[in-house]
Amino acid sequence: MRKRTAFGAVDQLPSGKWRARCTGPDGRRRTRIFPTKTDARAWLATQQADTVRKTWRAPELGRRSVGQYAADYLARDDLRESTRSLYVGLWKHHLVDRWADVSVGDVTSADVRAWHTAAAKGTGPTALAQSYRLLRSLLNVAVNDEVLASNPCHLRNAGTPRAARPSRSLTVAEVQALAAAVPRRYSTLVEVLAFGGLRFGEATALRRCDVLDGGRLRVERSVRYVDGRWLVGEPKTAAGRRTVSLPARVADSLVRHLAEFVPDAEDAIVFSTASGSFLSGANFGQTFRRAVTKCGLPSVRPHELRHTGATLAAATGATTKELMRRMGHSSPDAALLYQHAVDERDGDIARALDAMLAGH
Structure with missing residues (x-):
């Protein structure tokens, strides 16, 4: 026996199951089989409600x-x-x-x-x-594609990795100690990462022609080792294409580095291995960890050199937009994190002043 509802129809099959049928907004007839009459009615009600709300989607698309x-x-x-x-x-x-x-x-x-x-x-x-x-x-x-009304992936912060520990910003003295502790070939690289704020792949893709007058670096490439080969492409974000000015002392160090370690060819890699090939992050990481141990510092990751550069730039009073441009960020979120770190440092200063007042 078929029972017609205000929207569609429900009838019982010889098997005992229930069939629901309706015509969608696209004019096509659709049928679904359910174990109970209640389930069949619920499906029809959902189809009708979606039609009224204009959120209906063809069931077969899903x-x-x-x-x-x-x-x-x-x-x-x-x-x-x-x-x-x-x-x-x-x-x-x-x-x-x-x-x-x-x-x-x-x-x-x-x-x-x-x-x-x-x-x-x-x-x-x-x-x-x-x-x-x-x-x-x-x-x-x-x-x-209008197959789903909404994305079921909405776990809070699930897309943001939780680091084993928060990134730390090094002091100028610690950066200088690390630069002195690594092999001389990589001393200037440590300084450029820390005081220029470049990503490792950006720094290791630099060519001699990317070193401009006035201590400036033209960042327009990045390199990664993927599936057994080197891939050279554009920086991580569109904002990554930029020109970065180095502090004078670091610029002088770079001039000495070019004279000692880089061939005269315009496309010669600035920070390369001894054989002139690209420097891998894994190999540099091992070298860097040995330098950290030699300096007696707590655990430091190479990426924290870039973190240090951003924090030091924020400490100079750089605006969010200026930080975004210098670091190659496409959104203000990361820049605000570094400014927040400087705000916390201001609290340390206030506590130090309080200690001085207590002494008197």
């Missing part, structure tokens, strides 16, 4: 799997090779087993939360945050 969306996403022409390689690895190692065969229309916030909780037990914080961001990007495509 049957496309997350894996199919991933295949299309990873084949995009606008992905840099290094980015594509990263995403392929993240999908293969952290996402494919859980999500490849799941229909995008079936992904719920609870599913994402359960996956994230389980993955956190065996995945490093950076890889987990990157994997979450990739999953969110895949489902954003489904949202843009």
Whole structure:
């Protein structure tokens, strides 16, 4: 017996299951089978409500799997090779087993939360945050295709890796000690990273022709070692293409470095290995850690040289926009972090003055 409702119809099949049928806004007839009459009615009610709210989407569109969306996403022409390689690895190692065969229309916030909780037990914080961001990007495509009404990936701060410890800013004296502790070939690199604020890949992609008069560096390339080969491309963000002015002392150090270690050719790499090839982050990291130990400093990561450069620039009174330009940031968020660090330093100054007052 068929019972027609205000929207669609529900009838029981010989098997005992219930069939719901309705005509969508696109004029096509659709049918779904449910174990109970209540479920069938609920589906019809949802279809009707979505039609009234003008949020209706064809149910069959949501049957496309997350894996199919991933295949299309990873084949995009606008992905840099290094980015594509990263995403392929993240999908293969952290996402494919859980999500490849799941229909995008079936992904719920609870599913994402359960996956994230389980993955956190065996995945490093950076890889987990990157994997979450990739999953969110895949489902954003489904949202843009109007397959999903909203993205179920909305875990707070899940896309931001939690570092084992906060980044620390070095003092000028500590930077100078580290520059003296590494092999002479890399002393100026330490100074450029710390006082110029360049990313490691930007600094190691510099050529002799990128060193301009007046102690300025033209940053327009970045280099990474991906899948067994060097990839030279544009900086991390569009804002990364910039000109950075070095302090006079660092500029003088760079002149001496060019004379001693860099061939005269315009395309000669400024900070290279002894053989003239690109310097890898892994090799430099080992050298840097030995220098840290030699100086008796607590654990310091090479990236904290850039962090130091940003914090010292903020301490000079640079505005958010000036910091963004110098550091190659495309948004003010990171620049504000460094200014916040300077604000905290101001509290240290106030406490020191208070101690002086207490002494009197």
